Amino acid sequence: MNATNRALGRAALVVVGLVLLVLGVAAVLVQTVPWAASLWQDLARGLGDLGADASREDSVTAWTWVLGGGVLLGVLALVVLSSLGGGRVGTVVEDDGSAEGVAGTVRIDAAAVQHALSSAIGALPSVASLAVDVYRVRGARAVRIRVRPRRGASPRALTRSVEEVVTDLDALLGERLPVLLEIARGGSGSGREDRVH
Amino acid sequence: MSAAEGTTHGHASVYRRVLRRETHVSRSGAVVVAMLLTLVTAAAVVFAAVLVLLDQNVLGVEPRAVVDAAARAPRGLETTVVVGIGAIVAIVGLVLLLQGVLPQRRPRHTMPSRRLAVVVDDEVLASAAARAARSATRLGPDAAVGTVGRRTVDVVLRPAAGVDVPAVAASDAVTAEFAEIDAKPSLAARVRVQPTGRVDG
Numbered sequence: 001m002n003a004t005n006r007a008l009g010r011a012a013l014v015v016v017g018l019v020l021l022v023l024g025v026a027a028v029l030v031q032t033v034p035w036a037a038s039l040w041q042d043l044a045r046g047l048g049d050l051g052a053d054a055s056r057e058d059s060v061t062a063w064t065w066v067l068g069g070g071v072l073l074g075v076l077a078l079v080v081l082s083s084l085g086g087g088r089v090g091t092v093v094e095d096d097g098s099a100e101g102v103a104g105t106v107r108i109d110a111a112a113v114q115h116a117l118s119s120a121i122g123a124l125p126s127v128a129s130l131a132v133d134v135y136r137v138r139g140a141r142a143v144r145i146r147v148r149p150r151r152g153a154s155p156r157a158l159t160r161s162v163e164e165v166v167t168d169l170d171a172l173l174g175e176r177l178p179v180l181l182e183i184a185r186g187g188s189g190s191g192r193e194d195r196v197h
Numbered sequence: 198m199s200a201a202e203g204t205t206h207g208h209a210s211v212y213r214r215v216l217r218r219e220t221h222v223s224r225s226g227a228v229v230v231a232m233l234l235t236l237v238t239a240a241a242v243v244f245a246a247v248l249v250l251l252d253q254n255v256l257g258v259e260p261r262a263v264v265d266a267a268a269r270a271p272r273g274l275e276t277t278v279v280v281g282i283g284a285i286v287a288i289v290g291l292v293l294l295l296q297g298v299l300p301q302r303r304p305r306h307t308m309p310s311r312r313l314a315v316v317v318d319d320e321v322l323a324s325a326a327a328r329a330a331r332s333a334t335r336l337g338p339d340a341a342v343g344t345v346g347r348r349t350v351d352v353v354l355r356p357a358a359g360v361d362v363p364a365v366a367a368s369d370a371v372t373a374e375f376a377e378i379d380a381k382p383s384l385a386a387r388v389r390v391q392p393t394g395r396v397d398g
Binding site: 013016019031032037041050051059069076080081084137142152159162166184 | 208210211212214215216218219223224225227228229231232233235236238239241242243245246247249250259260261262264265267268269270271274276279280282283284285286287288289291292293294295296297298308310311312315316317318320321322324325328329374377378379
């Protein structure tokens with residue numbers, strides 16, 4: 001649920017994958033197939049300026065382009081890397097209530113919502129452990145509740161209980177935040193049976 | 198007033214996005230590998246260019262001579278080395294390409310809810326199925342095993358030798374449980390009783 005730009009990541013994977021695949025296959029073909037070798041040698045004449053036989057001026061111009069290309073490539077890679085992760089935020093609601101004409105702002109920290117939800121949901125008998133985080137999704141705040149239920153717990157009953165808790169939270173905040181409930185496997189205590197069915 | 202509108206119309210678009218992301222695998226690991234490869238390549242290219250521009254060489258290797266050697270290929274190159282390296286590069290490229298192209302689902306289902314976006318791990322569904330099947334019988338905790346695929350849920354009951362199992366009741370219980378869960382994509386329940394009995398102590 002983090003802010004990773006997945007479309008960008010997949011596009012980068014496709015581009016890098018294609019380039020490596022083409023380079024690898026081309027290297028094998030040039031080395032083993034005669035027509036590929038002659039094709040390559042025709043093409044490689046265009047690399048003359050990068051070679052040792054070129055004049056100093058041609059050489060400097062050609063390698064300056066190479067330098068620029070390398071720097072550009074590195075910057076692009078860093079841009080893609082920096083798009084990974086992030087998106088967790090510390091504030092759930094920030095409202096200056098300007099419509100009412102009263103000075104001051106109300107800010108509700110993520111920690112308040114985390115504590116409220118944790119104590120309410122953690123008290124449910126079918127919950128073994130849980131984690132609550134607040135993320136930024138499309139400019140809005142969204143809460144993720146990750147619950148690890150005990151073995152055999154009914155997902156529908158659990159969902160219904162969490163719905164009730166979240167409805168209470170809505171009343172408390174005066175705002176209906178988007179909430180993701182993730183019912184995950186494993187975790188401490190989940191091996192133990194729910195004792196009352 | 199846009200915030201108020203958002204609350205009255207629910208969070209359909211946020212929920213769609215969140216659920217799609219939660220039911221598909223993140224490629225961030227592969228992206229990191231691809232970008233590190235790209236960074237190393239970029240650094241090598243920049244280093245080579247700087248060497249040429251300063252008219253230097255490292256360990257007697259001159260980037261311009263390397264370009265000349267590559268341009269003369271396949272003459273003067275060891276075939277096995279080139280083919281080996283080329284094959285490795287091609288395979289790495291293919292793996293990264295497939296990582297980017299293939300849709301990779303997580304073993305998860307979503308559940309409709311009037312207030313929340315809900316995703317459930319298949320393992321949780323399987324354990325709920327096993328519990329439901331068992332609740333209609335009088336079997337012990339480890340006598341029922343559930344398996345959840347994308348569209349099916351299978352429960353295998355393994356009663357101790359000589360114990361009679363109400364298979365229809367168990368099947369009904371699982372079907373009722375999953376009708377209530379209402380997972381998307383929908384799951385068809387099937388309960389089997391394993392005929393080879395166990396011997397319990």
